[in-house]
Amino acid sequence: MFLRVNRVCCALQRFKSSSTGHLSKNFTSASHAAPNDVTVKPRTIFSGIQPTGIPHLGNYLGALSNWVKIQNENPQDRVIFSVVGWHALTLPQNPKELVASRRDMLAVLLAIGIDPKRSILFHQDANAMHTELAWILSCITPTGKLRRMTSWKARLAESRNANDESEVDESMLNAGLLTYPVLQAADILLYRATHVPVGEDQRQHLELSRDIADTFNRTFKGSSRMFPLPTALITPSKRILSLKDPSAKMSKSAADPASRILLTDSAAQIAAKVRAAVTDSITTGVTYDPSARPGTSNLLTILAACVDEDVHDVAARCAGMNHGxxxxxxASAVEALVTGPRAEFERIRGDVGYLDQVAQEGAAAAYELSAQTMVQVRARVGLN
Known part of the structure; x- marks a missing residue:
């Protein structure tokens, strides 16, 4: 504890003596001269993922593959990816399993193509300045805004259903579930990110981050705005549904493990899960009709995403097939897609020394950037 505090203090003192500090040689400096102009280059892009189990096919096709594209297609941008361990603590965790999950998630990100020489890749919980900034931001964020968040309402509804009561006191839920959107905002603003890749379910959280940034800028004025207002980075993604319930997204938390395909599943496991997938009672021909044939359409969506083709073209090609x-x-297309990342994951997963090295180097780079931000934040709020 004292070691981490001393490191923060030393970093803050070091950056006080320099207006800009310096960046690690592997990363490109990003300008914040016009923070709200979405055309400004280079951009600073931040995103994070919780270390809660191996990602499934929906995670990969919906978000993670886009992370790799963002990294590879925009060499002028600063790209920051984080395994957000503190967010995982909003729900009960087995400490030993969390240690393994953190390391496995880092291995997965490396296996799918995140390059630590191109992107800053680190464990969020290795940098205490995330929680320091979250506390400062929580002190300017009304609880009313947090209670209006869809995520909070969903947790409250889940609690009511679990307890079979129409009314449940909010005191049954932990404070972290209410305030974690502020921590999410701190994750983004700590690196003064200009862009954040988001799905539809995260748009509200990004809007809150923008509101918090704007409130801080107006409350603690300086010669320039402290934080850019982060912009949603919209990237093409496929919405992959549950193999067992095509009315719901594929999810790691679903009770039935056959509802999802993990990136580590073997060819036999993939084939078995796809064979057991829900389709419909129409026995002749395959058509893409998400409303009338959601299960069949989900399989076509998966196939199209795996072979990188338009789903309507794939449906036309498969029109004469039966469900089998x-x-x-x-199953063949999914296996072809994941076979490389699966083998790479198993290789990297066993190299603990390499994983620790990546985590340490990424944390050092993230620490250096965030220290520059916190020197200015602390000065503006009166803590320096």
């Missing part, structure tokens, strides 16, 4: 033939085609 379609499922065989899907």
């Amino acid at each position: 033939e379609l499922k065989a085609e899907v």
